[in-house]
Amino acid sequence: MNIFNVTDGAEQATSLPATGFLGAIVGGVLAGVIAHWLAVRKVPSWLRGLMPVLVIPLVASVVAGLLMILVLGKPINWLMTNLTDGLNSLSGSNAILLGVILGLMMAFDMGGPLNKVAYSFAAVGVGSASLASDAPELKIMASVMLAGMVPPIAMALATVLRPRLFTEAERENGKAGWLLGASFISEGAIPFAAADPLRVIPSIMLGSAVTGGLSQALDVTVRAPHGGIFVLFAVGNVLGFLISLAAGTVVGALAVLVAKTFFGATPAAAAGEADTDPAIPLTSPETARSRRATASA
Known part of the structure; x- marks a missing residue:
């Protein structure tokens, strides 16, 4: 009243x-x-x-x-x-395409507007999802989480496979990328993308797209809005979760290596590689002559 x-x-x-x-x-x-x-x-x-x-x-x-x-x-x-x-x-019959698009959005700006739109779309769905273990909202959350984990882990793997394509600072960032990616912190790949955006960003987008689509195809679900591998207890189809993550990581890492190898490495990486080239010892006559020429100039 x-x-x-x-x-x-x-x-x-x-x-x-x-x-x-x-x-x-x-x-x-x-x-x-x-x-x-x-x-x-x-x-x-x-x-x-x-x-x-x-x-x-x-x-x-x-x-x-x-x-x-x-x-x-x-x-x-x-x-x-x-x-x-x-x-x-795009949900429902186009679930795989939705997973691919969400993967592309998650890797495009790694914490930026598109990334946040994709994440908020998935996180809101988790809150309103039904109790069914195969609810579409939970599959969307799985695609987003897995796709967001790929960029740092893919770059970490790339620094291990071909370390000479990266600077010393990037190799150190790669070591941290394993844990950051496993924790679903996409920003772990930002140093690599900032140093070489034209090669890194399309490569990790490809890896995340593969992971996003594959997780939808394998009916992976996640009931937690964050956590990465630390919320495996909330994952439906753990094997599919790991397969999707591994596939996208390998594709992303190989794409980065191909881009840097055949389309030219970054100038910083090339300079670092030349300085530490084991084929030219620091005490060789060629090195000595080069140093004398530089000093006289």
């Missing part, structure tokens, strides 16, 4: 457009740009002390929030809705 005769605001409230991870990224970048612009403005001396603790955060938050609500919210909501609807339309 409403003794104060107050109209329930929930009935008249205007719903704001849901922008998801993409909206959060855009809003955060927008607020940062506004804050930076305010920080470099010249202000009176009496206002300088208030700028970093009051003015900049308040103005940046309000302006960015209003822009998101009034200008950018609906376009981003439209984009997110269409992406989600497109992924939903």
Whole structure:
């Protein structure tokens, strides 16, 4: 009973457009740009002390929030809705194709907008999945998790198979990639992608696509939204899980090696390889003559 005769605001409230991870990224970048612009403005001396603790955060938050609500919210909501609807339309008879597309999205930017769209699509499905062990939502989560594990592990394997194609720093990152990938931390492959994006990103996308499609074909399911190999207790068809992961890892690693071998290694890797080439001893006459020529020049 409403003794104060107050109209329930929930009935008249205007719903704001849901922008998801993409909206959060855009809003955060927008607020940062506004804050930076305010920080470099010249202000009176009496206002300088208030700028970093009051003015900049308040103005940046309000302006960015209003822009998101009034200008950018609906376009981003439209984009997110269409992406989600497109992924939903691929489930069922096109499950393998859906797994391939989710794999491509997971490996494309490794923690970026496309990666987060694919992950949120799967994670939301896990929360609403039925109790059936073969629910489609659980298969989607398996494809996303496995595809996200592939990039770091594939790069780690590549550094072991052909270490001379990578710099010393990349080989060290490869050692960490085993655990990062096994933990479903796709960002473990970012150092490799940043150093050589044209060869690394398409290669790991290929590996993740293979894993995503194969996990759908093998009816692998995962009830946990995160964890990698540490949530095997929540995996349906563990053998299929491991086969899918291994297949995509091998394909991704071989693709990277082929790309670097036949389309040229990175300049840094080539320089590191030349410096440590065992075919030319550091004390050889050729090395000595080269050093004297360099010194005289």
